[in-house]
């Protein structure tokens with residue numbers, strides 16, 4: 483018996499899942515189940531008012 487496991491893309495449950503962005507409805511790869519907004523909209527920070535995470539891109543002086 484030769485049970486060989488080839489290293490594929492599926493490594494546990496950390497597989498990237500394609501989800502639809504709640505903001506722009508664009509399918510994107512979410513790293514975890516809690517991610518429902520594409521990185522594009524995330525950086526825009528216009529999908530959710532109240533979570534100023536990446537406010538370095540558009541800084542108003």
Ligand SMILES: [Zn+2]
Nearest residue numbers: 503506520523
């Ligand atoms: Zn989006």
